[in-house]
Amino acid sequence: xxxxxxxxxxxxxxxxxxxxxxxxxxxxxxxxxxxxxxxxxxxxxxxxxxxxxxxxxxxxxxxxxxxxxxxxxxxxxxxxxxxxxxxxxxxxxxxxxxxxx
Numbered sequence: 001x002x003x004x005x006x007x008x009x010x011x012x013x014x015x016x017x018x019x020x021x022x023x024x025x026x027x028x029x030x031x032x033x034x035x036x037x038x039x040x041x042x043x044x045x046x047x048x049x050x051x052x053x054x055x056x057x058x059x060x061x062x063x064x065x066x067x068x069x070x071x072x073x074x075x076x077x078x079x080x081x082x083x084x085x086x087x088x089x090x091x092x093x094x095x096x097x098x099x100x101x
Contacts, residue, residue, distance in 0.1 A: 011040055021050065024037065
């Protein structure tokens with residue numbers, strides 16, 4: 001490997017800003033704030049969302065109002081699925097009318 005081209009790899013502690021949970025690891029990120037844990041000095045990096053506070057992992061997900069989204073889609077594009085189902089009915093009816101002749 002070439003020397004002096006890789007970023008410095010530092011011990012860091014990522015702290016969840018909402019819950020206060022700490023994740024001790026190593027990273028190329030660093031900060032001016034330091035914390036000593038078990039005799040090792042870590043750079044402290046604050047995060048807004050981690051696995052401890054993310055809605056997917058905590059089970060506190062917010063459901064999206066899909067009915068409202070479907071209604072707005074139908075308003076913008078003229079009904080979407082209803083138009084195609086009407087076309088299908090007329091296509092099926094046309095061959096039957098020709099056979100009756």
